[in-house]
Amino acid sequence: MTADRVSRIRERLEAALHPTHCEVVDESHLHRGHAGARDGRGHFRVRIASPAFAGRSRLEIHRLVYAALGDLMTSDIHALAVESRDS
Numbered sequence: 001m002t003a004d005r006v007s008r009i010r011e012r013l014e015a016a017l018h019p020t021h022c023e024v025v026d027e028s029h030l031h032r033g034h035a036g037a038r039d040g041r042g043h044f045r046v047r048i049a050s051p052a053f054a055g056r057s058r059l060e061i062h063r064l065v066y067a068a069l070g071d072l073m074t075s076d077i078h079a080l081a082v083e084s085r086d087s
Contacts (some may be wrong), residue, residue: 016068041078
């Protein structure tokens with residue numbers, strides 16, 4: 001299940017943002033027992049570089065990432081840390 005989630009997250013980001021670097025790390029194990037983890041959704045960290053981020057604010061970049069992930073933000077992801085750069 002976890003590897004499948006990581007793959008789906010990566011696929012969505014690659015399709016929408018054409019990154020030059022995309023790393024998805026499942027950090028769910030660090031949050032066991034956390035109230036937000038009880039619903040089965042995971043905690044993830046994304047390290048991503050994309051030309052699509054050039055000239056955009058941090059908030060705009062996060063919105064692009066969330067939009068790329070779409071329904072995964074409500075079905076699979078409880079928490080998402082985004083580390084981004086523009087190339």
